[in-house]
Amino acid sequence: MKNNNNNFGFALFCLLVLSYPLQLWAASNEVQSIRIWPSPENTRVVFDLAAEPAHNSFALDNPDRFVIDLRQHKAQARLPGTDGEADLITSIRSSYTASNQTLRIVLDLSSKASANVFSLPPTGPYGHRLVVDFKGEQRELPVAQARAQRQPGRDIIIAIDAGHGGEDPGSIGPSGTFEKNLVLPISRRLAELINNEPGMKAVLVRTGDYFVHLNRRTDIARELQADLLVSIHADAFTSPQPRGAAVWVLSLRRATSEVGRMLEQKERHSELLGGVGDVIRDSTQERYLAQTVLDLSMNHSMVSAHQAATHVLTELGQITRLHRREPQAASLAVLRSPDIPSILVEVGFISNPQEEQQLRTAQHQQRLAQSMFQGLRRHFRASPPADSLFAQQRTREYRVQRGDSLSIVAQRHNVSVDALRQHNQLNGDTIRIGQVLRIPD
Template identity: 70%
Template structure:
């Protein structure tokens, strides 16, 4: 009887051992593969059933990136691949019951970044592969001439994107799918206005790193960065729009970080760096320039934020009636005036539905455009077309008539009347007329 018990226990132990061993063979699995291309980077995301155990390395002749996944079922074929990129020729795999090798065949050599992400709704465990495209770098615009009237450049940042959905509404609306259409509508309005030009930080559904967003704006010498978001809270009650600006503490911190990066002083100092060769003095000059730039940027951002709040109040409820200061990542650049506009609470059921409505999105874009145009009409950059147009103003003196002024400025009376929205030819002393 004791012998039978020993045989039973031995068999039971082997069975349990086999059971747990079998479990270990399939503890992880690649569930899907998503490719998110952007103008200068491609992100590949492997969705996994558990946290990945991995290592990666690159090979050349031909160029490849190899991802080795251990404790992963590699006996099944790769799942369907969603998306494509000019950097990736093909994705293939090999493996067995306990390991998987995934190979990305590339069109050229890259310096990849591979990292794991923990679950964040709506995604589970992920392995992310970032492939920078060195052949698609943004080219910096040539230095501006103070004599040439230029367009005012507005960088428009549609919050989140690609792998980062942002906040999620009660019915499953992704924040990233609301911010992009509003950004595109705003860009269209800006580009139709003489003297203004838009720059979309992201043009499609892909992820742009927070630091890269301000770098893109700087590379195009943007006069203002507007980041569009939708707010969220743990309860559904909060609602309304708000505008955020950079906090003084964050701005001071960022200036300090920039000063530590000596190799960036030339970029931050602009043309001044060409005549400064004394490295001992460069830091002090950079400190002065950045402090002045920071003060100007923060004042400009506050002024623009107030104009935006004035316009938003006409079409939607305000959550905060005054600009709010915060250490938000996209506002990190003290040398570029930046504002972050929360167009409403996606976590509020009524506002979620409102934000999904294309007509409401159009009204939001129009209100932002009206506010930004008014801001730059009141405080235009000195070398801009807006500044040139503002300088063509005339204060009516005694004895002057509309026909006399039309003759003096070589314009027609009709054009002068229309440009100033005059009902007739009557003008008064002290009246300021804009000259078309």
């Protein structure tokens, strides 16, 4: 590397000399494709470009429009076709001014909307992009419903977060499978199983192919007052060998394993891919984290998450290979809700060719969902929230001793004789030694 230092200075000099006149005539940019990602909370329009954009934008009303000027642009008679659609965007048109090499793109809108415009560098499957995020109404969450149910016998609420989405494909398998496209159907299957279980309710954080900011993912879980946030991902590594599922919980320190460090890095990468322009990067996460370190409830959340993770791992271990037998710890933003126990399940390695194929099958996706569901149910059966239906249903057992009578057992457990009779389908008062009685909570 030593020799390169001198060369580097010279190369830089050449680059500067050469690039100056280049700027004058290099109207090199071109819109290659346009993608629209509607989501419940915003509409994102992505322009795939040949080069980094020089742009400015403004809104007009009467009728409502949004205008983007792309400078240093090639003459482009017509825009490429649009992939996807959204109610907000009624049409996209363009005009070109040769004198200043500017392509003007006009988005006709069905209603007034403000937008956040930023460019993204090439990453993953995409090249240079210009992203226009129209803010919509905040998604109507079934919060009121969830809150109304906050009475004895309520459902246990589980927020299921399918990782990545939209502009962020997640990891990409050797035969081209996108992680975002695997974790959504698995999440949907898990939600369905949970919703079929009396006393449990699932809400999907991401319901389609669009990106949800990491902070927003935890915010949604918080708004739902979820009892648990389960984030679902597929792992990837630099070599094809690693395989198997793993479950992650929050560590306030940096991860110690190599896979863990990669995961932390991938999450930051995901934000970059998903398009967190500096403009919209907010301090929510830092705020919660700062608050968290002092907050004792974090301990409770972390312990609870660890227990849930252990149950899920045990069940996953019945149907798939495990990459790690114990819950792993990493410092991941999506796990960092101080008040909501959160786990991250890596259902397998998409970078392993066999697992990539297996993960694509409906049968394996269902098996994964089923075992995660079993694990979660087992966890909440073992430690239900005090006001939940699961808590009400929880029964202790008592083996009848010599000298016991029904009224003595009832008195000892602080329940009525009637409740005991009802719970054990007893008609009279007769009980026998060794008989197991179920004691209502």
